[in-house]
Amino acid sequence: MVVVDFKTLVINAKYASKKLAGIPCSIKDTALLKIAENLDLNRDKILKANSADLESAKQLVETGKLSQSIYNRLKLDENKMRDMIQGIVDICELDDPIGKVLMQRSLDTGLILTKVSCPIGVLGIIFEARPDVISQISALAIKSSNAVILKGGKESYNTNKTIMEIIQQALASVDEFPENVLTQIFTREDVAEMLKQDEYIDLIIPRGGNSLVKFVKENTKIPVLGHADGICHIFVDDSADFEKAKNIIIDAKTQYPSACNSVETLLIHRNFLKKDELIKTIKEEGVEVIFNPESWHKEYSDKILAVKVVSALEEAIDHINKYSSGHTESIITENRENAEIFMNTIDSAGVYHNVSTRFADGFRYGFGAEVGISTNKTHARGPVGLEGLTIYKYKLQGNGNIVKDYVDGKKKFNHKDLI
Amino acid sequence: MVVVDFKTLVINAKYASKKLAGIPCSIKDTALLKIAENLDLNRDKILKANSADLESAKQLVETGKLSQSIYNRLKLDENKMRDMIQGIVDICELDDPIGKVLMQRSLDTGLILTKVSCPIGVLGIIFEARPDVISQISALAIKSSNAVILKGGKESYNTNKTIMEIIQQALASVDEFPENVLTQIFTREDVAEMLKQDEYIDLIIPRGGNSLVKFVKENTKIPVLGHADGICHIFVDDSADFEKAKNIIIDAKTQYPSACNSVETLLIHRNFLKKDELIKTIKEEGVEVIFNPESWHKEYSDKILAVKVVSALEEAIDHINKYSSGHTESIITENRENAEIFMNTIDSAGVYHNVSTRFADGFRYGFGAEVGISTNKTHARGPVGLEGLTIYKYKLQGNGNIVKDYVDGKKKFNHKDLI
Numbered sequence: 149m150v151v152v153d154f155k156t157l158v159i160n161a162k163y164a165s166k167k168l169a170g171i172p173c174s175i176k177d178t179a180l181l182k183i184a185e186n187l188d189l190n191r192d193k194i195l196k197a198n199s200a201d202l203e204s205a206k207q208l209v210e211t212g213k214l215s216q217s218i219y220n221r222l223k224l225d226e227n228k229m230r231d232m233i234q235g236i237v238d239i240c241e242l243d244d245p246i247g248k249v250l251m252q253r254s255l256d257t258g259l260i261l262t263k264v265s266c267p268i269g270v271l272g273i274i275f276e277a278r279p280d281v282i283s284q285i286s287a288l289a290i291k292s293s294n295a296v297i298l299k300g301g302k303e304s305y306n307t308n309k310t311i312m313e314i315i316q317q318a319l320a321s322v323d324e325f326p327e328n329v330l331t332q333i334f335t336r337e338d339v340a341e342m343l344k345q346d347e348y349i350d351l352i353i354p355r356g357g358n359s360l361v362k363f364v365k366e367n368t369k370i371p372v373l374g375h376a377d378g379i380c381h382i383f384v385d386d387s388a389d390f391e392k393a394k395n396i397i398i399d400a401k402t403q404y405p406s407a408c409n410s411v412e413t414l415l416i417h418r419n420f421l422k423k424d425e426l427i428k429t430i431k432e433e434g435v436e437v438i439f440n441p442e443s444w445h446k447e448y449s450d451k452i453l454a455v456k457v458v459s460a461l462e463e464a465i466d467h468i469n470k471y472s473s474g475h476t477e478s479i480i481t482e483n484r485e486n487a488e489i490f491m492n493t494i495d496s497a498g499v500y501h502n503v504s505t506r507f508a509d510g511f512r513y514g515f516g517a518e519v520g521i522s523t524n525k526t527h528a529r530g531p532v533g534l535e536g537l538t539i540y541k542y543k544l545q546g547n548g549n550i551v552k553d554y555v556d557g558k559k560k561f562n563h564k565d566l567i
Numbered sequence: 568m569v570v571v572d573f574k575t576l577v578i579n580a581k582y583a584s585k586k587l588a589g590i591p592c593s594i595k596d597t598a599l600l601k602i603a604e605n606l607d608l609n610r611d612k613i614l615k616a617n618s619a620d621l622e623s624a625k626q627l628v629e630t631g632k633l634s635q636s637i638y639n640r641l642k643l644d645e646n647k648m649r650d651m652i653q654g655i656v657d658i659c660e661l662d663d664p665i666g667k668v669l670m671q672r673s674l675d676t677g678l679i680l681t682k683v684s685c686p687i688g689v690l691g692i693i694f695e696a697r698p699d700v701i702s703q704i705s706a707l708a709i710k711s712s713n714a715v716i717l718k719g720g721k722e723s724y725n726t727n728k729t730i731m732e733i734i735q736q737a738l739a740s741v742d743e744f745p746e747n748v749l750t751q752i753f754t755r756e757d758v759a760e761m762l763k764q765d766e767y768i769d770l771i772i773p774r775g776g777n778s779l780v781k782f783v784k785e786n787t788k789i790p791v792l793g794h795a796d797g798i799c800h801i802f803v804d805d806s807a808d809f810e811k812a813k814n815i816i817i818d819a820k821t822q823y824p825s826a827c828n829s830v831e832t833l834l835i836h837r838n839f840l841k842k843d844e845l846i847k848t849i850k851e852e853g854v855e856v857i858f859n860p861e862s863w864h865k866e867y868s869d870k871i872l873a874v875k876v877v878s879a880l881e882e883a884i885d886h887i888n889k890y891s892s893g894h895t896e897s898i899i900t901e902n903r904e905n906a907e908i909f910m911n912t913i914d915s916a917g918v919y920h921n922v923s924t925r926f927a928d929g930f931r932y933g934f935g936a937e938v939g940i941s942t943n944k945t946h947a948r949g950p951v952g953l954e955g956l957t958i959y960k961y962k963l964q965g966n967g968n969i970v971k972d973y974v975d976g977k978k979k980f981n982h983k984d985l986i
Contacts, residue, residue: 165914166888166912166914169911169912169914170908170911170912247911253932253933255926255931255932255933259922259926261932261933266914268944268945269914269944350944350945351944351945365788366788369784369785369788371790371943371945371946373945389967391967392966392967395967395969396967396968396969398969399969399970399971400969403969403970403971403974404970469585487964489589491962492588492589492666493585493588493589495584495585495588495685495688495960496960497960497961498960498961498963499960499961499962499963500962500963500964500965501962501963501964501965502964502965502966502967502968503678503963503964503965503967503968504968504969504970506969506970507674507678507963507968507970508961512674512970512973512980513672513674513680513961514672514674514680514980514982524790524958525687525688525769525770525958526687526769526770526790526792526945526946526958527790527945527946527958529958529959529960529961530959530960530961531961539943539944539945539946539948540948540949541914541915541916541917541918541948541949542916542917542918542927542932542948542949542950543910543917543918543919543920544917544918544919544920544922544926545906545919545920545921545922546919546920546921546922547811547921548808548810548811548814548815548921548922549815549921549922549923549926550814550815550817550818550819550822550923550925551818551822551823551923551925551926551931552818552822554931555822561931561933563933
């Protein structure tokens with residue numbers, strides 16, 4: 149790797165992003181298919197690099213410095229490789245998110261305003277252990293015409309480096325595809341430098357645990373897209389159907405307890421008749437139930453569930469709006485009106501009715517691919533697909549139009565939506 | 568004024584924002600009309616408060632501490648009052664930006680995902696001298712169901728305070744309208760406190776000069792919506808029509824030179840035959856033309872225009888992408904292909920063809936009202952109307968659906984857009 153100073157690196161990325169914004173979708177798609185092809189041709193090379201990472205990781209697991217689950221996520225096999233390559237083809241097949249006409253309006257005869265989707269510019273993406281993420285992020289960036297600076301987990305150093313080399317090789321073979329669209333960085337010092345580049349980097353996306361996200365938010369002026377916590381709630385209303393409540397809670401707590409969209413707190417209406425039976429059933433699934441948690445802000449990421457009995461829908465709503473991380477909350481009720489109040493008044497990215505919180509996911513929502521889940525209140529919220537990697541610009545086309553004519557009253561605006 | 572600590576103030580605002588999110592549009596509209604009515608009833612009181620501000624300001628003008636133009640903007644008269652009141656009625660008449668269905672998709676039989684617009688939460692808005700802005704911001708916040716903490720210019724202290732009292736009085740008379748939706752703060756210390764409240768405030772909008780915006784961006788972790796500079800460009804292509812070029816440049820430079828959408832730099836293609844005549848005409852309008860500016864980053868806000876001759880469209884694009892503040896740029900050309908390349912490759916909020924840059928404005932775009940103009944690359948860009956004060960949430964409605972069924976392959980997603 150040629151060492152360049154960080155300023156040069158981000159300036160190059162910015163320049164690449166401007167070039168990328170102007171190329172047609174066909175070139176982006178050619179690049180994506182070329183990447184898929186080149187990864188397929190180099191499976192052995194990738195698995196060999198992955199073996200080296202696994203070797204080092206094994207020692208860390210044996211000395212208790214790395215968890216078995218991180219080790220498992222680090223390990224690539226033929227199935228994961230196949231999914232990784234297919235994932236790129238899938239992104240290639242999605243509609244181009246760029247150049248979409250979002251609004252078109254005639255301001256006056258011959259003066260046409262068009263709101264068009266366009267790329268954000270330069271993204272900085274930091275992700276943890278899973279090495280298959282690097283090709284997914286690269287593909288999402290290319291499809292959305294954004295340049296990206298990537299930092300992967302140190303445990304997957306060799307795998308990430310090898311995958312990125314194979315991707316870069318593929319891109320270099322595509323005529324008209326700009327240089328420096330993808331840049332990989334490796335060290336914590338690089339991350340610290342990256343977070344300072346608010347002049348050149350437009351959005352930072354940390355994909356990883358709470359501490360990573362908090363660190364990023366604390367240390368940058370660049371907008372950050374993501375979520376630190378996933379403290380999701382389920383409220384069982386007095387009119388809830390027992391079977392639905394039971395199945396949904398068990399799914400939301402046990403199907404994948406460490407997922408961010410798993411439930412952490414269960415609120416039960418005091419008039420729900422089968423309260424005790426519900427708690428008993430949940431416990432029988434191996435879930436530890438806590439009635440007096442140290443904090444309602446806690447994300448257990450395990451088969452542990454905090455439970456509170458509330459006296460009214462409003463109390464449940466207030467509790468959730470106070471303690472939720474704004475990720476996803478669900479009400480179990482047969483009362484449609486209560487469901488509506490719950491969904492309208494809860495201030496979270498996902499507000500569900502008679503559904504497991506685990507549905508909060510870009511693939512399940514039909515976005516085809518997901519950059520992550522956002523609990524932001526601006527830009528993009530909830531599962532973020534390609535659309536979340538775009539912004540828009542206004543094109544205005546006229547024939548010599550000047551503002552003075554309108555200020556002087558010689559002409560009048562006559563706004564009319566065309567689309 | 569009852570002095571409360573800042574934490575209580577923002578917690579109250581947050582609580583108000585959650586209440587406000589749940590009320591129907593009819594109550595918001597009633598509140599807006601009530602405000603308009605109460606302002607109308609209290610014209611004399613407002614003018615009296617304004618006189619007190621003008622008295623103090625006059626002394627500052629005489630001692631050279633305040634400019635005459637700021638004094639003029641500070642001064643309310645019957646016409647400005649009428650416009651101010653009408654502005655609130657106009658905002659009342661706009662469509663409700665909240666509760667709009669942005670997307671609806673069936674994920675599987677009976678599992679319906681709906682993307683609905685909703686308020687952001689708590690806004691912090693800082694604005695300078697013009698006292699008529701306070702009622703406009705209040706109205707925009709109410710219509711978009713956001714709570715807002717407002718800080719006006721110190722020169723208009725009495726006017727702002729009186730207008731806000733009249734607004735609060737109106738709101739208190741509307742049943743079901745929550746308390747603490749609008750909170751006024753007065754001191755620099757309050758602003759410093761406000762900028763720290765990233766846990767409770769969701770978006771900061773500074774409306775004012777470059778130094779205010781820069782100060783805010785440097786001193787908060789809360790997302791900031793706005794623009795520091797307005798360094799707009801016009802490029803006269805080789806095939807430009809002389810009359811259009813002349814009229815547009817004069818309009819963009821002289822119609823209101825201190826506006827952020829005025830042109831600062833003119834790029835002329837070296838093959839444009841009437842170059843010299845164009846420069847001569849511009850000079851005749853009293854515009855000072857500078858061929859070798861100290862910096863291409865300078866916003867003159869005056870009848871001064873930096874001019875550069877370029878050898879190709881690409882050079883103009885590169886210059887603009889390098890030096891522009893991302894506000895608004897226009898190409899004057901009879902070549903449609905060049906216009907398309909310019910508009911697609913320039914990375915600015917507004918990209919125009921044969922139109923004056925001065926059209927970059929929410930009212931001219933037909934947004935009805937404007938919170939300001941953003942050069943952000945995330946959330947909202949260009950002139951920001953009510954829509955820019957919203958985000959969205961995902962509602963998911965089912966009938967006991969769990970993720971396990973899909974993971975186990977018992978059920979399959981069958982994504983189908985309903986809207």
